[in-house]
Amino acid sequence: xxxxxxxxxxxxxxxxxxxxxxxxxxxxxxxxxxxxxxxxxxxxxxxxxxxxxxxxxxxxxxxxxxxxxxxxxxxxxxxxxxxxxxxxxxxxxxxxxxxxxxxxxxxxxxxxxxxxxxxxxxxxxxxxxxxxxxxxxxxxxxxxxxxxxxxxxxxxxxxxxxxxxxxxxxxxxxxxxxxxxxxxxxxxxxxxxxxxxxxxxxxxxxxxxxxxxxxxxxxxxxxxxxxxxxxxxxxxxxxxxxxxxxxxxxxxxxxxxxxxxxxxxxxxxxxxxxxxxxxxxxxxxxxxxxxxxxxxxxxxxxxxxxxxxxxxxxxxxxxxxxxxxxxxxxxxxxxxxxxxxxxxxxxxxxxxxxxxxxxxxxxxxxxxxxxxxxxxxxxxxxxxxxxxxxxxxxxxxxxxxxxxxxxx
Amino acid sequence: xxxxxxxxxxxxxxxxxxxxxxxxxxxxxxxxxxxxxxxxxxxxxxxxxxxxxxxxxxxxxxxxxxxxxxxxxxxxxxxxxxxxxxxxxxxxxxxxxxxxxxxxxxxxxxxxxxxxxxxxxxxxxxx
Numbered sequence: 001x002x003x004x005x006x007x008x009x010x011x012x013x014x015x016x017x018x019x020x021x022x023x024x025x026x027x028x029x030x031x032x033x034x035x036x037x038x039x040x041x042x043x044x045x046x047x048x049x050x051x052x053x054x055x056x057x058x059x060x061x062x063x064x065x066x067x068x069x070x071x072x073x074x075x076x077x078x079x080x081x082x083x084x085x086x087x088x089x090x091x092x093x094x095x096x097x098x099x100x101x102x103x104x105x106x107x108x109x110x111x112x113x114x115x116x117x118x119x120x121x122x123x124x125x126x127x128x129x130x131x132x133x134x135x136x137x138x139x140x141x142x143x144x145x146x147x148x149x150x151x152x153x154x155x156x157x158x159x160x161x162x163x164x165x166x167x168x169x170x171x172x173x174x175x176x177x178x179x180x181x182x183x184x185x186x187x188x189x190x191x192x193x194x195x196x197x198x199x200x201x202x203x204x205x206x207x208x209x210x211x212x213x214x215x216x217x218x219x220x221x222x223x224x225x226x227x228x229x230x231x232x233x234x235x236x237x238x239x240x241x242x243x244x245x246x247x248x249x250x251x252x253x254x255x256x257x258x259x260x261x262x263x264x265x266x267x268x269x270x271x272x273x274x275x276x277x278x279x280x281x282x283x284x285x286x287x288x289x290x291x292x293x294x295x296x297x298x299x300x301x302x303x304x305x306x307x308x309x310x311x312x313x314x315x316x317x318x319x320x321x322x323x324x325x326x327x328x329x330x331x332x333x334x335x336x337x338x339x340x341x342x343x344x345x346x347x348x349x350x351x352x353x354x355x356x357x358x359x360x361x362x363x364x365x366x367x368x369x370x371x372x373x374x375x376x377x378x379x380x381x382x383x384x385x386x387x388x389x390x391x392x393x394x395x396x397x398x399x400x401x402x403x404x405x406x407x408x
Numbered sequence: 409x410x411x412x413x414x415x416x417x418x419x420x421x422x423x424x425x426x427x428x429x430x431x432x433x434x435x436x437x438x439x440x441x442x443x444x445x446x447x448x449x450x451x452x453x454x455x456x457x458x459x460x461x462x463x464x465x466x467x468x469x470x471x472x473x474x475x476x477x478x479x480x481x482x483x484x485x486x487x488x489x490x491x492x493x494x495x496x497x498x499x500x501x502x503x504x505x506x507x508x509x510x511x512x513x514x515x516x517x518x519x520x521x522x523x524x525x526x527x528x529x530x531x532x533x534x535x
Contacts, residue, residue, distance in 0.1 A: 007428065031421075032421050032422065032424070032425040033421060033424045033425055033428060035425065036424065036425035036426065036427070036428030036429050037428045039428070039429045040428050040429050040430070043429050043430045044429075044430040044431065044432060044433075106505070106506075107505075107506050107507060107509075108506075111504075111506075142418070142419060144421065145418070145419040145420055145421045145424070146419045146421075146424075148421055178416055178484070179416075179418070179479065179481065179486065180479050181418075196414060196416055196484065196510065196511060197511060242419075242509075242510070243510065245506075246506065246508070246509055246510045246511070247510065249504045249506050250503065250504050295505075306503070306505045309505040311499075311501050311505045311506075311507070312505065326431070328491070328530075328533060329431065329490070329491045329494070330494065331494065331507070332467065332494055332497035332498060332499045332507045333467060333468045333494055333495040333496075333497070333499075333529075333532065334467055334468075334498070334499030335499045335507070336494070336533055337532070337533055337535070338499075340533040340534065350431075351431070351432065352431055353431065353491060353526065353529070353530060353533075356530055357530065357533055357534070
């Protein structure tokens with residue numbers, strides 16, 4: 001049967017799955033990461049626990065509700081690996097509790113995605129890229145490692161409606177990175193190697209070249225040639241990754257100036273390389289509801305700001321509900337130690353470092369395989385999916401959240 | 409012998425695959441608890457591929473395995489993004505509240521200690 005993959009925000013919809021004795025026996029079209037996600041159906045699954053001991057599901061849900069009810073400043077964090085339906089239930093719960101709610105975009109692609117959602121950066125769909133783009137720019141991104149089918153399904157290799165010759169003749173690509181990544185090694189002639197943190201000054205050089213000035217760096221000829229090629233393109237797509245997001249934080253106005261400049265003579269779009277399968281879904285939903293994409297408190301109306309970020313909330317909140325995320329693994333050690341000190345409820349299909357330290361663990365069905373729902377792909381396209389296997393007794397995230405909300 | 413290095417965290421598809429399958433697996437540790445070094449830097453340190461290195465930043469320390477890179481990048485090292493690299497990342501985040509995941513300054517030295525395992529990292533969280 002056909003299935004989708006929730007391994008990353010490409011949400012590949014062409015996965016072929018065969019079964020034997022009720023278990024998945026073979027799959028086709030999965031990348032390594034997706035295969036890992038499918039294999040995880042049968043590995044390191046979570047089971048209900050309360051205060052370090054095995055418990056029934058009802059007990060775990062009731063204890064979770066009790067902790068959240070007693071909390072003065074609860075934090076609800078994660079959401080990037082949850083369906084839109086679960087995210088909606090999570091927002092209802094946050095409002096009911098007057099909680100702080102934040103997601104993983106708070107420490108990765110949030111700034112860029114916010115600019116896209118606000119219309120400050122023009123964007124397009126990945127299907128537009130496949131069909132029309134003749135200029136591809138991977139900036140601080142390495143799809144070979146992060147989104148393995150990005151280049152083959154959409155951005156570089158495939159033939160599209162107006163790009164019948166694919167990468168051979170119809171597409172030019174550039175890569176900017178601090179290392180010769182696997183992606184850069186495929187596009188060596190278009191590779192620009194920067195020193196760590198050098199993105200802003202490189203971008204200023206491109207702006208200079210765009211304005212007909214001589215850029216102030218060693219590779220000036222190469223930069224001028226690149227910018228001239230970019231100006232001649234019909235349809236360009238820029239894919240900023242975490243390398244750009246971290247190097248340019250707080251200075252994205254330079255990227256906006258560059259994209260605006262390129263759009264004076266051509267058509268350029270930006271699609272941030274969102275990692276988790278439905279991070280964009282959460283950001284869009286919260287944005288539509290509050291005008292902010294992350295870092296919101298519902299304690300007194302709608303408050304937004306650094307105090308509501310996971311980094312600060314880990315220190316200021318007194319109970320945390322973590323869903324589909326492993327912040328103890330993902331946060332700096334010092335922040336993770338603060339988070340580990342407060343009572344934590346984990347809703348997750350799998351064991352994680354966060355669940356090892358949690359007071360309450362509620363196992364959930366694996367979205368995309370055991371649970372259906374919908375999600376927003378990295379480019380804003382909505383994808384719906386049905387479960388393909390039985391949940392093995394675990395409830396979908398949305399059901400767990402609704403039951404907690406009923407009990408608080 | 410020790411060296412001051414800048415560390416940039418990176419994504420690795422092979423590590424991502426085993427991370428999906430099991431964070432507590434030995435494969436995940438093997439692919440995560442590593443530091444990828446310039447060949448010249450490994451000679452200065454006197455460490456071979458697979459040798460153990462103590463990596464210390466102002467925020468924390470871990471013992472990881474050395475991996476020698478074919479590409480030259482003297483003074484710069486790479487680590488896959490993982491709980492190991494995150495022990496080195498500062499909790500000081502400035503106005504953005506975004507940690508410096510890709511800008512870690514660390515001192516790297518050879519050691520006889522064994523590679524830091526996840527139970528040790530969890531124990532630090534419980535302190």
